[in-house]
Amino acid sequence: MKIAALPLKQYKTERKTDYSAIILEGPHAEKEVNQIVAVCRHFSHRDLENLNCLYLGTSEYNIAEYLGHYFKEVIALDVDESALRINRRFSLHDNIRYVCCVDGNLSIDDSTIDVVICDRFYSRVDNPEELMYEIYRVLRYNGFCYFSAYNKLSLVERHLSIPFLAWLPGWAAEILMKLSGRKGKYNNKLLTLSKLRKLVDNFWRHDYVGLIRKNPLVFQTQDELCPKPSEAKSSGRLLKYIYPFLPLWIWVLTKKK
Incomplete structure (x- = not known):
């Protein structure tokens, strides 16, 4: 399954002087979209x-610009209005709407969305329970949510590459960041597997971890879910034992009726 990506050279040329205002890493974004689209196509019975x-x-990462190739309409939502203004200005697609989220409200009517993509996003909001409530509210009953989540028990924090950072309370995490030469506060609120399952309890969970590990080429993945070549033969048998400690989980969520 070969999935084309947005020509990065064209995108950079269009953005020129304002390109640095928003981080868009070409290879990262391309790999991310390839995996998201592959999972969505595999699960969906509709084009x-x-x-x-x-x-x-x-x-x-302005992944919405890539998704505009594959969906009829993309609503890209964020709390950063200044970033959204730049995205609107330099967008290459007329089927993308950039919407600012205010006070946790998605500002979208009930049961109007076919596909929600919540890609490693739950840990960046103050109230993940409210986020999941809003996803449930806007999602159609025959729709689905691509949901990926980092694991609090990962030895190395995935955004900042600092060992044990997610394990620590806020004050200790800030000290470790300073010792590592990083500025700012550590705001990610990662969860363990049991708490994450509770978070999505209002949805049916369709687990894609095993499928992706067995078929990395089909799902266009090169991330933390892929077993090393030396582990490939035994990874299926070991999965149930190592599952709670995987760095990342990918699920498709559908509404319980």
């Missing part, structure tokens, strides 16, 4: 080209 999509958190 993505006929569906609308809500993408949550678009200011850090």
Whole structure:
């Protein structure tokens, strides 16, 4: 399954002077979108080209511009209005809407979204329970949510590459960041597997971890879920034992009726 990506050279050329205002890492974004689209196509019984999509958190990597190739309409939502203004100005697609989220409200009507993409986003909001409530509210009953989540028990924090950072309370995490030469506060609120399952309890969970590990080429993945070549033969048998300690989980969520 070969999935084309947005020509990065064209995107950089269009953005020129304002390109540095928003981080868009070409290889990172391309790999991310390839995996998201592959999972969505595998799960959906309808063509993505006929569906609308809500993408949550678009200011850090403007993945919405890539998703515009695959969905009928993309609503890209974030809390950073200044970043959204730049995205609107330099967007290459007329099927993408950039919307600012205010006070945790998605500002979208009930049961109007076919696909929600919540990609490693739950830990960046103050109230993940409210986030999941809002996803449930806007999602159609025949729609689904691509949901990926980092694990609090990962030895190395995935955003900052600092060992044991996610294990620590806030004050200790800030001290470790300073000792590592990093500025700012550590705001990610990662969860363990049991707490994450509780968070999505209002949804049916369709687990893609095993499928992706067995078929990395089909799902266009090169991330933390892929077993090392030396582990490939035994990874299936060991999965149930190592599952709570995987660095990342990928699920498709559907509404319980």
